[in-house]
Amino acid sequence: MHPTATSWFDRRTSSWRDWPLDRVARLKGDATVTVALATLDDEQTVGEIVDGVRILADQTGLVDEVVVVDSGSQDGTMKAATDAGATVYHHGDILSEHELLPGRGDAQWKALMVARGDLIVYVDADLAEFRSYFITGLLGPLLSEPDVSLVKACYDRPHPGGQVTELMARPLLNVYFPELAGMVQPLAGEYAARRSLLETLPFAVGHGVETGLLLDTVLESGLDAVAQVDLGQRTHGGGELAALGEVATAVLHTVLERIHPNDPRWDTLTQFNRVKDAITAVDRPVGGGKRPPITTIPQYASRSS
Numbered sequence: 198m199h200p201t202a203t204s205w206f207d208r209r210t211s212s213w214r215d216w217p218l219d220r221v222a223r224l225k226g227d228a229t230v231t232v233a234l235a236t237l238d239d240e241q242t243v244g245e246i247v248d249g250v251r252i253l254a255d256q257t258g259l260v261d262e263v264v265v266v267d268s269g270s271q272d273g274t275m276k277a278a279t280d281a282g283a284t285v286y287h288h289g290d291i292l293s294e295h296e297l298l299p300g301r302g303d304a305q306w307k308a309l310m311v312a313r314g315d316l317i318v319y320v321d322a323d324l325a326e327f328r329s330y331f332i333t334g335l336l337g338p339l340l341s342e343p344d345v346s347l348v349k350a351c352y353d354r355p356h357p358g359g360q361v362t363e364l365m366a367r368p369l370l371n372v373y374f375p376e377l378a379g380m381v382q383p384l385a386g387e388y389a390a391r392r393s394l395l396e397t398l399p400f401a402v403g404h405g406v407e408t409g410l411l412l413d414t415v416l417e418s419g420l421d422a423v424a425q426v427d428l429g430q431r432t433h434g435g436g437e438l439a440a441l442g443e444v445a446t447a448v449l450h451t452v453l454e455r456i457h458p459n460d461p462r463w464d465t466l467t468q469f470n471r472v473k474d475a476i477t478a479v480d481r482p483v484g485g486g487k488r489p490p491i492t493t494i495p496q497y498a499s500r501s502s
């Protein structure tokens with residue numbers, strides 16, 4: 198490993214076991230915490246995750262609110278999340294005068310408009326096994342280290358999980374940003390950050406969001422502003438290969454945008470299907486847009502939350 202990455206890894210990696218609930222609750226002080234979920238057709242999983250966070254909120258006060266921003270689910274996601282006790286928004290109802298854009302990054306960005314917390318914990322809404330220590334673990338370094346602004350989850354991902362991480366994100370970061378080679382899960386959708394950081398950064402609207410936030414945090418605040426917490430194991434995966442190709446391309450765009458900002462980049466990924474004896478090209482839009490730092494949106498300063 199690059200020596201800078203090795204020393205960062207040693208300084209800034211902890212385990213959820215280092216952050217028991219009573220310790221994290223003591224550290225919380227006056228800070229307020231929002232758990233935010235971006236959803237799209239997650240009716241099978243979102244209720245249990247919200248439920249788990251609500252129990253933590255009601256029984257310990259560690260979490261102040263659970264907010265869901267839905268990207269336009271066609272299933273019962275919004276009802277399941279509401280029934281479990283989250284405050285649920287359709288993405289079109291937040292900053293509705295702005296162009297509606299698809300994507301999880303956009304929903305995470307919009308969550309900043311409606312969340313009240315000083316600290317925001319994002320959790321993927323399609324986790325099959327949510328554990329409350331995901332929240333306590335991610336909050337631990339933020340609450341105990343004033344210099345840390347972004348805490349990423351890390352975990353083992355049994356095969357075939359995490360293929361984009363292993364085949365695109367980590368190789369690419371190792372080549373261009375070797376000081377980040379100690380990041381176990383740079384794409385993790387479970388991460389916690391200070392609002393004061395998130396509100397100053399652009400958000401890729403799609404699957405590039407985590408890569409962009411990670412790189413921009415390091416570029417602007419230095420490597421030590423980032424920590425990672427081992428949450429054990431995350432079992433999810435084997436996403437359809439074509440969809441993973443789209444995620445991989447979004448990651449590639451996001452990294453290249455930071456290295457060669459003025460280079461042209463083609464925003465379509467061509468994939469192929471076989472229909473009977475013919476191979477047919479299927480174009481997917483990729484690269485995606487991005488939202489500016491939310492502090493540049495006038496309604497942000499006057500929001501009611």
Ligand SMILES: O=c1ccn([C@@H]2O[C@H](COP(=O)(O)OP(=O)(O)O)[C@@H](O)[C@H]2O)c(=O)[nH]1
Binds near residue numbers: 235238300386
């Ligand atoms: O437009 C979107 C696309 C995805 N997601 C959520 O982002 C998480 C991860 O997305 P996805 O399942 O596409 O990625 P995977 O983890 O399968 O690669 C899930 O909770 C999705 O519901 C979202 O909120 N809006």
Ligand SMILES: O=C(O)[C@@H](COP(=O)(O)O)O[C@H]1O[C@H](CO)[C@@H](O)[C@H](O)[C@H]1O
Binds near residue numbers: 358360361385433444
């Ligand atoms: O690393 C990967 O290959 C992808 C997909 O992993 P899985 O096939 O869901 O285990 O996971 C990353 O990207 C997802 C979409 O942006 C996020 O939801 C995951 O949190 C992230 O680890």
